[in-house]
Amino acid sequence: MIRRRKIAEALFKLLSLSALALAIGTLVLLFGALMVDGLGRLDWQFLTSFPSRRASQAGILPAMVGSTLVMLVTACVGIPIGVAAGIYLEEYARRTWLTELIEVTVTNLAGVPSIIFGLLALGLFVYTLGLGPSILTAGLTLALLILPVVIVTTREAIRAIPVHIREAAFALGATKWQTVSDHVLPYSAAGILTGVILALSRAIGETAPIVTIGALTFIAFLPPAPVTSQPPYVSFEWLMSPFTVVPIQMFAWVSRPGEDFAANAAAAGLLLVGMTLVMNGLAIYVRYRMRKRVSW
């Protein structure tokens, strides 16, 4: 009897183990293939060149710059709005059917396919607001995309603060805003930041919505520099510039025939994976560092 149960247990263990091995093995294999194909191509020339018809001369510079700038816009728009919305919902909003509805909507928005966001952005930003297929449009689109995630993680981070800390502040005569800005925000910053970084690292690989709003696939120039030599020394022209991003560049290369372009695509893929890993690593680091300081 016990033997039979033990055998069942061993079988189940074996089964789960092989499932795990299959999953991880596939990943390692994929990544390995990417390495083999792309690592040789990943050099300085590749990072600093513009796309070209000749694979060996082509580079990823505009896509890298595009991705960076789009992320910048996304972060500047998505983070403040998302965090503010999270704080509002958690700290200020009264529980009514309306907040319940908003809550459900936000949670569900996190699961909406990203191409839907692209479609929405195409109608709203590109046509209605006339922003065109620009960096601004892409940044705003991805900001919309990460908004639900930022809101949800903000709320979770805030909720992790024990009630008695909050009550201590209120008992001293603090107003709601004093409590939020002196305690709630600082103590939940690690959690919020982690969520934000993870959201951004997801956004950086997004392709569908960016394609939908009409990003270019071949671009041989950089957006105008944000700093100029004449007063007022800063320029926001780059916001309206056409652009491409790394995943789109990668897709463009993949769809071309020939071994050489495949190597370019693999190199771009490596770069993308690398950026994502770095951001995730940063998130883990931030969480670790700040967790150590804030405890109750």
Add this chain to the structure above:
Amino acid sequence: MFAIECASAYRGNSDVMTRPTDSASSDSAGRNEWPKPLKAETHELSFFYGHRQVLKRVSVPIAESNITALIGPSGCGKSTFLRCFNRMHDLYPGTRYEGAIVLHPDSRNVLGREVDPIEVRMRLAMVFQKPNPFPKSVYENVAYGLRVRGVRDRRVIDEKVEQALRSAALWEEVKDQLSALGTSLSGGQQQRLCIARALATDPELLLLDEPTSALDPIATGNIEELLQDLKRRVTILIVTHNMQQAARISDWTAFMYVGELVEFGPTKRLFTTPAKKQTEDYITGRFG
């Protein structure tokens, strides 16, 4: 005098409006031995969590510069009662007060509709059951009450922080580590830090909710001693379910049972010759 004052707190509940002039429960408050002068008093204070009534017309006087202890079995509403004083319940929806809590000398009804809970919380201070320092430095913990009140002068804050830490008998232990995290102190130190934090703003009334229940006997002894010293400067209302503690440190004791005040009186008298059978049963350990 305060009957007029209190009228504003009655929120049109007929049950309260028709209050008996001298019911059995207010008799048990032992008005003939009510202390003077008063720092505060509750007048037929009732409290509701939603539809659930947890306090039933509790009238207790709080003598100035004295320690008043609130005893009673678990769940009888001691914490709930204490948290009415600084309107802590306002933070949560669905709670309701009836009756009045009058703060002297200005006879302000804390529960009055025109009274902002923040105004009340600026006058009173609270120490919680579980030490709850902020995850900030020792210094910032104590200074926070002042910062909330808009004090910016570094010298004033320094002075107040030291003063408060001395009053809480913590200064000697932490004067070299003011920038250490408050949360890194020991449990007893944390609780004294919370007392210092409460004292830094010179409260008129210090509310303590079982401040020693999470501490060992030595730390408990420290804090009891501390409270004895403090009562000269600040009126203290302390909740405890430790009867020995109440007997040791308080001047007045109120015994509550399922939301009602059973008996109030001078601690010595209440513990030696309780007027009510229930009180006697409780203090002799027959229930609770």
